[in-house]
Amino acid sequence: MAPETGRIGPYIILSQWVMERLIGELVGELRQPSNPYQNLAERAFRRAQVSALKNMYADLDPIKPLPRGALALSNNNYTLLRTAELSSRLVPSHEACALRTFGISNQAVFNFSLEWIENPLVAKWARLWLPNGQIARSKWYESRRPNPRISRNVKLASIENRSQTAYAEVQYYFKITVNGISHGFAMVKMYDEPDQSLLKLSSNTVWSCKRQKTFKVINVSSIISVVGMVPHTRADGQLGDYEEGPVFRVDKMGLDAGVLTGTIEFPEPDETPVHTQQV
Structure with missing residues (x-):
């Protein structure tokens, strides 16, 4: 992220699009109406943990096979x-x-x-x-x-x-x-x-x-x-x-x-x- 993101916001397209997509995905995982921000933070924390594990152990994220007939x-x-x-x-x-x-x-x-x-x-x-x-x-x-x-x-x-x-x-x-x-x-x-x-x-x-x-x-x-x-x-x-x-x-x-x-x-x-x- 650029150092100026906190002051003037993210770069349009380069980082804003990625951030907004991630927020949308995390919000889509919420199932309880109570404590939405706490739940959102927990979802983001779990996503970061899973991503870190997949980077450390590639076998946890196997490559998908090609479609039939490809x-x-x-x-x-x-x-x-x-x-x-x-x-x-x-x-x-x-x-x-x-x-x-x-x-x-x-x-x-x-x-x-x-x-x-x-x-x-x-x-x-x-x-x-x-x-x-x-x-x-x-x-x-x-x-x-x-x-x-x-x-x-x-x-x-x-x-x-x-x-x-x-x-x-x-x-x-x-x-x-x-x-x-x-x-x-x-x-x-x-x-x-x-x-x-x-x-x-x-x-x-x-x-x-x-x-x-x-x-x-x-x-x-x-x-x-x-x-x-x-x-x-x-x-x-x-x-x-x-x-x-x-x-x-x-x-x-x-x-x-x-x-x-x-x-x-x-x-x-x-x-x-x-x-x-x-x-």
């Missing part, structure tokens, strides 16, 4: 989550073109066969569990569900320079297994560079852009977080077209603080594999 990847704590296709199949020509480009550029690493490069086959996965606890979904997954929560837009970092960021809409995920090790990738549509005039007028706050038509294959390790892409409001007060119109980026507030407190999204339990015929 696949841990070699890509630094990234995990593929169902729904998933049970067999590989051909993809549309525009996606196949992106896969060929990917296969040719990574031939030395993954030793793709000439047959695969000419007619790439992939088994689609619906969701990706990120190291920060977020779950990035895909258009393939969300288009199958009524009234989906759109959480398929992601923030990307350059592998060479993590400070350079871009944004993309995930179409689906897939894996490539080499020597028993699974590597994760995503088929995406990139977003254009932001409107520079609007970015400048908003002091680098409003990132307004349009989605590109072309497809690209990326390594899932470049995905930093899930972001929102919200259509701009039209002159008549209605939201614009999400698919064709310009959108602006919205980051999840308190994400960094949430990681510190262990706040994560848990996958829905009803995900099932998709049976497809091998082509």
